[in-house]
Amino acid sequence: MTPTTLFAEHDLRQTLNDEFHARPPVPLESPQLISYLAFHQQDVAAGEAQRHLAELGERLGRPLDAGGPHCLLDFGAFQLKWELHNEFTSYTFIRPVARGEGLDGSTSALAVVPQDWLRAIPGRLMVATHVELRSAAEVSPEEVMAQLSPTGRQMVGAMVADGAAWVFTDFLFEDGFSRFLVIDVSLTRRQAGRTVQRLVEIETYRLMALLAFPVAKDVGRLLGRAESDLARLMDRTGSARSPEDERGVLADLSALAAEVEHSVARTTFRFGAARAYHSLVMQRIEELRERRITGLPTFHEFMERRLLPAMNTCQTMARRQEDLSGRVARNSQLLRTRVEVELERQNQELLAQMNRRAKLQxxxxxxxxxxxxxxxxxxxxxxxxxxxxxxxxxxxxxxxxxxxxxxxxxxxxxxxxxxxxxxxxxxxxxxxx
Structure with a gap:
């Protein structure tokens, strides 16, 4: 006897439980090459990504039902983990390789994927990264450190998973891809999968969070002009000598309020999403359980130095925008009250004149x-x-x-x-x- 035979079950009970267990990491065993792509879905028709994914299954003889928001597909030569998010779709291609294969960067997981299908993926490319999962027997941490010193490149690195792996990256694009090297010292297969998943999520959420930075710059220019306009309008309010002057200032204030509110409505989602993405970046870094590698900044330090200032700028612009909206609204209300008081005075004078006329009549x-x-x-x-x-x-x-x-x-x-x-x-x- 099951609970469903005894009780009336909520329609979403099974769906919510499935979502709780959705998107688990793919267990990995070194050596593996992983290529990760994320495509922004703005202006992409609903269901287009699923249809394109189903086309790959038909081409490779593995028909599939891609109706859900995520799936894991095994095509033999490679695995594909596909996920549909609110703003983007992600494709994680996982390709096992022989020991030593591709150490010179001559190949990647994308080399075994149909190239015309890759070019037709719907959306605009947002994230592209290669991850190499190598055992310490293939690539030792000491060799990597020795190669870094002469190059002078700014590298980020840390021991993760309580020292079970070493991770190196510079967050720069090389041939359009960022790159991570994960050296497996004693990772379990599930630990390796979780580590790779966290790294690609850090890269994804880092760039998605930075989408708000150009918006913040545009808002900053708008706010500078709008704050100057508000100051001039307040000066005009103080020098107004007639109801016509006050009504003119009120009309200009209303136009300024409309412009500011339009900017608030246009940017609220982007700034809110940036806060959420930044929080996810820092959460994923914390889950790596970093230990410092002498001479290299950790992921946390790098994000504090590079990503946090941009996020602080976005938050500052959001606060300034909300503050300006409130100031415009308060000044509009004060001026409106002043105009209403003047209208009441005129109405009282009119009533007094009418009263005198009534007495005369x-x-x-x-x-x-x-x-x-x-x-x-x-x-x-x-x-x-x-x-x-x-x-x-x-x-x-x-x-x-x-x-x-x-x-x-x-x-x-x-x-x-x-x-x-x-x-x-x-x-x-x-x-x-």
């Missing part, structure tokens, strides 16, 4: 209402007079003139009271809304 309205009472009273009294003249024989001894005079105060009071009630009703209705 109210006075005019009251005046008009007073005139309306007089006018209505006048016309109503005329109607009363006309009516009184028509019935003057029935109202004797009163005269039409006397009756009209007596009606005028009554009419005026009724009209004034009516207008007052109407105004009160309108005010009550407006208050209800």
């Amino acid at each position: 109210l006075h005019l309205q009251e005046t008009v209402e007073g005139l309306s009472v007089v006018a209505i009273t006048y016309y109503a009294s005329q109607l009363v007079q006309y009516m009184a003249k028509g019935v003057k024989h029935f109202i004797e001894p009163l005269t039409p003139e006397g009756l009209t005079a007596a009606a005028i105060p009554v009419i005026a009071g009724i009209v004034a009271l009516g207008l007052h009630r109407m105004r009160k009703a309108l005010a009550a209705a407006d208050g209800g809304h």
Whole structure:
């Protein structure tokens, strides 16, 4: 009885466990020639690398399913370890050789791989390195050290795996390849595989980390100009004397903010990837368990002296960029607040003017209402007079003139009271809304 028959299994359980055990080192036994290639996958269609790998299998009579992100293929004359990463694909060609074969550099693991297939690998070459795994009986460390002294070349070397091997390199390109020499003193096959894997990963992650350095230089030029622009805009803010001046500065600040934010969005991934790659480089060097070879810098010292300054530059540019983005945002907010305060002041002045106009209209309205009472009273009294003249024989001894005079105060009071009630009703209705 298995857990899968008892429990509902998570869809990713097996996949995650397989990933945990993925990409193990290939056990190696000296002498071996290893050639490692890594191709940047920008602008490469999805699945193209897998299709190209399957083509090699068909050509060499070993059909394969390259649908996964990694595989190890044995073609007899050589082995190929293929891996698909986020930004690059790597090809590790492993070729066993006879003792002493290729010591003069006349051959490599790539010599037995179809050359037209190699030329058609999709992507742009990022890393190319040859690793020679030789036994101490073939190449002694003392011989290598003796050859180094007259050349004057800057060599990096260390005893690794607690002294079980010696490693030498200069990290320079020779015919387009960097080179590592691993002298096997007492490595096990798995130790040898892990050592070679760590060396090619150091070379890969070193160059991938350095992809951010040209970006950092470009960002540095942008930041120098943007910081000067920000200083000039702040000077303009201090000398602004009108809302139009402030709005002009705010528009320029908004344009500067957009430019800086575009740079942040464009470079955030590259700087973050550089930090991750640099961390992997130093981790792989630590896993080598170096011991110093007298007269040679260790891998850790070399990276501290050559790679770390570039990484520090990238981190500094990233921090400056984030700091500038924050400063532009703060200054924009301050200026925006200043513009808003000025607009509020103008709105208050406008409201005050509207209030004065409303009061004036109210006075005019009251005046008009007073005139309306007089006018209505006048016309109503005329109607009363006309009516009184028509019935003057029935109202004797009163005269039409006397009756009209007596009606005028009554009419005026009724009209004034009516207008007052109407105004009160309108005010009550407006208050209800």
